[in-house]
Amino acid sequence: MLSKSLPAEKPFFHSNPSLPPPPPPPHSTMRDMVACFSDHAVRVAESSCSGSFASSLTSPPLTANKNTASSSYKATLSTRKQLLVNLIWHRTNTGDASVLVAVEENSSAKRDGQCQVLRKKKGNRPFPAGNSACTLFWDFSAAKYAGAAPEPVKDYYLVVLADDELVLLVGDTCRDFIKSKFERKPRVAEFSMYRRAEQVFGVTHHSTKARFCSGGREHEVMIRCKGDESDAASAELYVCVDRKRLINVRRVSWNFRGNQTIYVDGSPIDVLWNVHDWWFRGSPSGGGAATFVFRTRSNMDSRLWSEEELAKGTSQFTLLIQASKNR
Structure with missing residues (x-):
């Protein structure tokens, strides 16, 4: 059940309309937070994907000039071994699609793991990840996509097998594949998504779906970000969950960064936004990105989460959305 949003907590945006908007602080919370997600993204995509990789690769990436979506999962095997699995979906202007799958052991001191780039429509591939023997199975030959979305929406599967246990099942045809293969x-290991990141281009309206707690229902999250410094009268900046507007930002010239707590299914969700580059640097010809982050909070007594908490990979779910005006 959705309820009314709370007033902004510890706001860090400018709020005096009689003064000009201040320049962005050099090390703002939002900038540091986004950097925590994206610093290593391009290097992951461009690497040879062999050998060990740093723990930072588990951060949801943002890759330039592509519609990109990534999902990060934690899986617990029957032996209580934990694996981290990242899926990074790319789709180019020409319609070419690929996915990078990265697997590592959560308990490994060296964070040894492997990442695999899947460009073929169908196949399987064995590989080691730390001390785990893994195999990927996938079939995108009949996959359906929604517009230019990088991730298929139906008629596909991607399965990860580790130490003879299924640690990840993605896609609507997984059940048919398992019946025909085994x-x-x-055994199906316990697994759940703990991070989701999306990067889109050339849009002022973006809609996605998110499940904010394990076992909870899926919600539609919609963001509207329209206008710029030269056309303040037509500015629109708001966030809806299940078509109900929960955040409505006015006077974007001053409130280009902020945070607010909303309730979804009775649980508090912290929402942070940064539309500075979209508002002041964005134009029809280039530049400008708006960033929104959603993260579940265990209870209202805990403090507003920080970028340091993100880096620790806590159990709370995080959704990151970055929208750019063009490519």
Whole structure:
């Protein structure tokens, strides 16, 4: 059940309309937070994807000039071993699609793991990840996409098998694949998504779906970000969940950064936004990105989460959306 949003907590945006908007602080919370997600993204995509990789690769990436979506999962095997699995979906202007799958052991001191770039429509691939023997199975040959979205929406599967246990099942045809592939269904490990990141270009309106807690229902999250410094009268900046407007930002010239707590299914969700570059640097010809971050909070007594908490990979769910005016 959705309820009314709370007043902004510890706001860090300018709020006096009689003064000109201040320049952005050199090390703002929002900038540091976004850097925590994206510093290593391009290097991951361009690397050879062999050997060990740093723990920072588990951060949801933002890759330039592509519609990109990434999902990060934690899986717990029957042996209580934990694996981290990242799926990074790319789709170019020409319609070419690919996915990078990265697997590592959460308990490994060196964070050894492997990442695999899947460009073929169908196949399987064995590989080691730390001390785990993994195999990827995938089939995108009949996959359906929604417009230019990088991630398929139906008629596909991507399965990760580790130490003879299914640690990730993505896609609507996983069940059929498992029935045809295995005489006896392997054990399914406990797994859940803990991060989701999306980067889109050339839009002022973006809609996605998110499940903010394990076992909870899926919600539609919609963001509207329209206007710039030269056309303040037509500015629109708001956030809806299940088509109900929960955040409405006015006077964007001053409130280009902020945070607010909303309730979804009775649980507090912290929402942070930064539209400075979209508002002041964005134009029809180039530049400008708006960033929104959603993160569940365990209870209202805990403080507003920080970028340091993000880096620790806590159990709370995080959704990051970055929208750019053009490519």
